[in-house]
Amino acid sequence: MNSPVLSIKKVSKSFPVGGGSTKIAVDRVSLTVPQGQFVTVIGSNGAGKSTLLNLVAGRYIPDTGTISLNGTDITNLSEHRRAAFIGRVFQDPLQGTAASMTIEENLSMAESRGLRRTLRRGVTKERRARFRELLAVLGLGLEDRLRSEVGLLSGGQRQSLSLLMATMTKPSLLLLDEHTAALDPKTAQQVVALTERIVREYGLTTLMVTHNLEQALRLGDRTIMMHEGKIVLDLSGQVRQTMTVADLLAEFTRVRGESLVDDRLLLA
């Protein structure tokens, strides 16, 4: 049998929180994601979703446990080496692109993902032609602005560009951490649609954190819910298909042991 794309085994991570005590952000989490699966991740604020993604991406090294990618143990691999196989889009549109550089320069750097950077010209004619095609798909008119500085783009345009940059080399794994949260509803919807299209078209294995429950159920093949550093719900197949937002909210209430649900969750 093929090894799963992502295999997380009993991974924990805690952070110091003054006074000598620590806060367990991710608590002995295990998760296996097979090739091509699109997983949505939900959970209240501070549940550990971002920390989990950061552990996978290598920004943090786990205190205990192992992480493997395509069957290779990457637990101690540095962030930039893992990046050869992992594409990311961040919540903040400013984080995914270099503002002072042009669209074509940003795309060139993304296209070199996983390759040794050389003293060859970064932006070539062939690349430019390819970028124009890729950008045309976005329908934002960016294909005619290859030489504009990215800092001049709107948040939605930047996030669409980030998504393109994260996926254009078809990485083994795509990590999306609330990548539409900072956008206005209409733009967010466009970026979600684009995400869905790219993930499906390339068959990308994906982890997507979202606070939108409707979206979490509608998109992808599997939904996991985190609470206090643990995965408390793992839905797929038939069960997931019959699940409604109301059911999920009820589930939230149950794990939190309280009737008040986070406002952000109700926005769904």
Add this chain to the structure above:
Amino acid sequence: MNWYALSGSIEQGLAYGILALGVYLTFRVLSFADLTVEGSFPLGAAVAATLIVNGAHPLTATSVAVLAGMAAGSMTALLHTKMRITGLLAGILTMTSLYSINLRIMGRPNVPLLREPTVFKQLVQLGFDHPYQSLIVFTVLAVLIKLLIDWFLSTEIGLSMRATGDNQTMIRSLGVSTDLMIVMGLAFSNGLVALAGALIAQYQGYADVGMGLGTIVSGLASVILGNALIRPTTVFRATLGVLTGSVLYRLAIFYALRAGFAPTDLRIVTAAIVVLALAAPTIRESLNQRRVRWRLRRMELEGDELARVEHQESV
């Protein structure tokens, strides 16, 4: 106007322009305020002068000086990336150590080169003897280095370096080691600074342990002045601005001296130039606003006038 004195200022501007290009690489490209410069500039001079005095070919001596500068830059970068010391402090630590190292290398505070071969005298021997020899040499070198930087910053590695100065999260998520980029950038930068030190020592005829004093400020002044005058929308324009800024800075110093400032006053003159250059965009803006406001007020007054006339006519 004394052309000879003027050409001297231009010459110095271009010579120190090589240093300013180094400062541009760290300060603007990597967004790293690197104070190593104050030590790697006299390091270049010390290494080149000492080697020449000991019989090395001036070109060899200059090349070794560049390597020494690169090592100094790497040192600061490693202190910063591996030991997690803030960039500013890492630079200060290297700069401070270099003071001792430079004295060790020279064995004394000052090494004269007047009776020694230099790259400039070698050129004379090769038949390139011209009243503006050093002006021509520094112009050609500064422009070549500017073009080298323009090219480098357009390569794949160069783009990664620029992105490191812009957004480390982003370029790391694309698979680049930002630590490596910082080491390379600081090595490249301080190599250029040491080259400037080696050449200026040979040009002025001595290396002195104190010659690094104030170099970072003059380098920054050149970069800031240049970028204020030529908007750095592309790398080509940015580096052109740095060289222009360096020449203008030396001219400003020249006129300041002529205007009666004592050499000891030059530091405050430099600071004033930097403040002016930094404040230029703000000043320009507020002037523009005032002009607009003024025009609006006048339109209002004219409007009132018009209204009054119309009113009178209608009566």
